[in-house]
Amino acid sequence: MPTLGLLPTDKPELELTFVESGSRRAQTTEINGVVTMTPEQLLEGGVPSTLPDGSLVLITGASPFRLRGRITTVLELLLQRMSQDGSAGLAVTAAPGARQPFPPAVVDRAARLGIALLITSAPAERWEGMHEKIQQARLMFAERRAAQLSSLVMELPAQLADARAMQRIADWLARVLDCQVLVSEPERVLAASPATAAEQLAQAIIRQSVDGILPETLSGPHTQLISLTPASAADTVLAVLRRTPFDEADLRLLRHAAKxxxxxxxxxxEYRAASGASHAARSAAWELLLDGEVEKARRVMANLAPGLLEPETTRVFVVETPQAGRDLAARSFSSSVGQQALVVPDPRDDRRILIVHPIRSDDDTGAEVSAELTRLVGSLEPPSSLGGSGVYSMTLLADALNEAITAQRFAAFQPDSVALSVHGSDLVSLLPQAEAQQWARRLLNPLMHDETQWESMRETLPAALAYPYTVAARRLRLHRNTVMRRASRAAELLRMDFASISDRIAVALAMELVTQREMSASPQLTGSEPPSLARLLGTPQVCAWAQTLVRPVQADRRDLVSTALAWLTFDTHVEPAARALGLSEVTVRSHLRALEGHMQRDLATLAGVRDLQFSLHVVTGQPDLRSDRPGLSVVAC
Structure with missing residues (x-):
């Protein structure tokens, strides 16, 4: 943009100089055009009624002796009009080497009004077409500035979470103004372009911090400091440094970028604040789901993700990744599948991410989400792994989590670091289903005579067998005495002792077969002898499954099998098992942890203990199982 200060440099042929050393304001005054007139026109026609804003008024044909007398009054009136209309300056032609042509009264008047006075020794013909050239320069400058502002706007992020947006604007500013750019807070650098800008601008930032003053004018040689948050307590600063001075156009562009x-x-x-609130809500919903408080979890998520937790069934996925990248990975997972799943960094393990994917229909297997999670895990820094559960009732999310954790541990040893579900190698899936249904229904027949009684048993027994009665009552939203009374009644009708781990396992397996894995056409009980549990476990596929689980246990140099058998014999009580083995309780617990690692089963769950008991029995013939017929046992593989 042409200014009074730049015009003499850009157009030396105009031989234009300031009468007095031009002030900074005069130097940066923009020129929008040139208005030419003669002393005769001023004397005869008087001062024009209006002048174009930002114009340089040029009086041609003047000489020192002609700017005296009556024209002095006209010049003062002209200066007054120029001041009112925002003119850039007043210039007159003079012969080379002529003395200053303006009378002292005019010079004083111009100084009071802030109008720059200039002289030119160039002939009038050199000024011809200057107005059009200035207009063309202004148009080119406007087009260039529009393009710059358009490109600046293009650097704005499409999403608030775009962490690179500030760096892109800093890079753009450094490129357009040929300068070094630093955006910083007192505690950290937010963006720097080039990367060494922080070192170059440190002095200006320190000076501002020590002086407590944040100027928006030059604070050093060609340095600018601009607060990005002047109205808030946050002290984010834009600092810019370059080798050449900033003109007014540069400063305006700089202020636009700062905004x-x-x-x-x-x-x-604001995004971090909202994200923090969202994270807190999701974490609270996860904890409620883990405690079986499904309705409360739904209320927590109602505004954040309406309908997400409404389905009655779910899958759970567990991702383990290096601690340093866990939170970034969690944000990536949430961005990708957050509309379909609840993604929460595990509050108990800083390497783990938990994903709850509600299953909306029988046809929905969660394949789309699991495929996306597999892709995302593949892009993470190794070692990262993904484990998933089968489909569980939302109220049994804790069980789904245990299965997903087991799968994730298994996945860590797989070539692709993924085990989407252990359901395919689950014992219940390997049993001959029709025969298993017959066995289960015969075992549970005493509970199924009365329909009302059976409904209460269906609701209560799975949790009462798997958890202490207090925990089961909380999960079922029943009173502890109600759970205890129903469990006692079931044990009485079945002629079993639920203090025995074998009895609990047998009944829990039968309940799972009848209530969760029921066949579309349920088999009817016949008068013939139904299959026994021993026969169900004697199939080749169960034998192969058991050998796979037990093989690493037998390979351990410690006698883990003896520890496991003693622990099961004493109904999973560590103290008597330790006494019988002649070991310390610490050693027994250490052996149990080793068993969990080898078998990839959680021995804190009834399903994990069941797999331990059945696999050991199939492979070694021990421990004895609750049998449907005395003396019947499984032949060891």
Whole structure:
């Protein structure tokens, strides 16, 4: 943009100079055009009624002796009009080497009004067409500035979470103004372009911090400091340094960029606040689901993700990744599948991410989400692994989590680090289903005579067998005495002792077969002898499954099998098992942890203990199982 200060440099042929050393304001005054007139026109026609804003008024044909007398009064009136209309300056032609042509009264008047006075020794013909050239320069400058502002706006982020937006604007500013750019807070650098800008601008930032003053004018040689958050307590600063001075156009562009940087900074702060609230809500919902408080979890998520937790069934996935990248990975997972699943960094393990994927229909297997999770895990820094559960009732999310954790541990040893579900190698899936249904229904027949009684048993027994009665009552939203009374009644009708781990396992297996894995056409009980549990476990596929689980246990140099058998014999009580083995309780617990690692089963769950008991029995013939017929046992593989 042409200015009074730049015009003499850009157009030396005009031989234009200031009458007195031009002030900074005069130097940066923009010129929008040139208005030419003669002393005769001023004397005869008087001062024009209006002058174009930003115009340089040029009086041609003047000489020192002609700017005296009556024209002095006209010049003072002209200066008054120029001041009112925002003219850039007043210039007159003079012969080379002529003395200053303006009378002292005019010079004083111009100084009071802030109008720059200039002289030119160039002939009038050199000024011809200057107005059009200035207009063309202004048009080119406007087009260039529009393109710059358009490109600046293009650097704005499409999403508030775009962490690179501020750096892109800093890079753009450094490129357009050929300068070094630093955006910083007192505690950290937010963006720097080039990367060494922080070192170059440190002195200006320190000076501002020590002096407590944040100037928006030059604070050093060609340095600018601009607050991005002047109205808030946050002290984010844009610092810019370059070798050449900033003109007014550069400063305006800089202020535009600062406004956008301020908006991005504010958006990031608000996003972090909203993200923090969202994270807290999701974490609370997860804890409620883990405790079986499904309705409360749904209320927590109602506004954040309406309908997400409404389905009655779910799958759970567990991702383990290096601690340093866990939170970033969690954000990536949430961005990708957050509309379909609840993604929560595990509050108990800083390497783990938990994903709850509600299953909306019988046809929905969660394949789309699991495929996306597999892709995302493949892009994470190794070692990272993914485990998943089968489909569980939402109220049994804790069980689904245990299965997913087991799968994730198994996945860590797989070539692709993924085990989407252990359901395919689950014992219940390997049993001959029709025969298993017959066995289960015969075992549970005493509970199924009365329909009302059976409904209460269906609701209560799975949890009462798997958990202490207090925990089961909380999960079922029943009183502890109700759970205890129903469990006692079931044990009495079945002629079993639920203090025995074998009895609990047998009944829990039968309940699972009848209530969760019921066949579309349930087999009817016949008068013939139904299959026994021993026969169900004697199939080749169960034998192969058991050998796979037990093989690493037998390979351990410690006698883990003896520890496991003693622990099961004493109904999973460590103290008597330790006494019988002649070992310390610490050693027994250490052996149990080793068993969990080898078998990839959680021995804190009834399903994990069941797999341990059945696999050991199939492979070694021990321990004895609750048998449907005395003396019947499984032949060891």
């Amino acid at each position: 956008l940087l301020g908006l991005v900074d504010q958006a990031h702060r």
